[in-house]
Amino acid sequence: MIMSKADGKKEKRDSIHIRRAVAYVVLTLISILCLFWFYVLFVNATKSHAEIQRGFSIMPGKSLLVNWNHVIHGTQPIVSGMINSIIISSLSAVLCTYFSAMTAYAIHVYDFKLKKFIFAFILAVMMIPSQVTALGFIKFMDKLHLIDTFIPLIVPSIAAPVTFYYMKQYMESTLPLAIIEASRIDGSGEFYTFNHIVLPIMKPAIAVQAIFTFVSSWNNYFVPALVLKKDSVKTLPILIAQLRSADWLKFDMGQVYVTIAFSIFPVIVVYIFLSKYIVQGIALGAVKG
Secondary structure (H helix, E strand, O other), X not given: OHHHHHHHHHHHHHHHHHHHHHHHHHHHHXXXXXXXXXXXXXXXXXXXXXXXXXOOOOOOOOOHHHHHHHHHOOOOOHHHHHHHHHHHHHHHHHHHHHHHHHHHHHHHHOOOOOHHHHHHHHHHXXXXXXXXXXXXXXXXXXXXXXXXXXXXXXXXXHOOHHHHHHHHHHHHHHOXXXXXXXXXXXXXXHHHHHHHHHHHHOHHHHHHHHHHHHHHHHHOOHHHHHHOOOHHHOXXXXXXXXXXXXXXXXXXXXXXXXXXXXXXXXXXXXXXXXXXXXXXXXXXXXXXX
């Protein structure tokens, strides 16, 4: 009997080790597949246009500095485009996550008339694509004399139904109303409660949505192309599109790849900086489960 129990425990341990090994192998293969395309991007960034035309080679080239020099001293203001994209994406991420969390907090905590209607209305706005309202939006911005400014790209990010819905769902699972009631009994004001009690609890959700909002704003081409006309205020996606649309005499794939590689570094930095909060949120949810 003792031997059978020992054998059962051993089989269970062996099964766990096998499943863990299979999981590591699968995750390693998926990671390689995901990172391979980044490697292709950076390898092509080190090659000249002629070398890229000959086909992909796994070995890097020797034209990285040449391509970078052509980009910096070319006709497109890549550095100012990077700065513009960082300003717009950073402010959009901050405003979107903060005000979406505040709206979700109001819907989650307070009881008032038309609460269900407002929640349903916000969700209904999610179904309206931005292309439908683009013409009216551009005309309105033109009347306000906000064309060629960052305001039309930053301020509207406050109204983000998708981010609001995610925050609302996260609050329902992690923010008990007893905490809010206890803070009120202790004399805490509503803004103090939200900023010092609710936001720290919401860090994982805020980190996830900040990454999504930053990347979405960073890659946004449609609205900035309609609003920004001057080269000095254009964002990187517009400048990259202009590089790709150059005539065949000026078209250089090496410059395009260098610019794309240059443009993804801020996204990687933002993800690395906020990923620890995502991991903390997953770990916290696992402990609660």
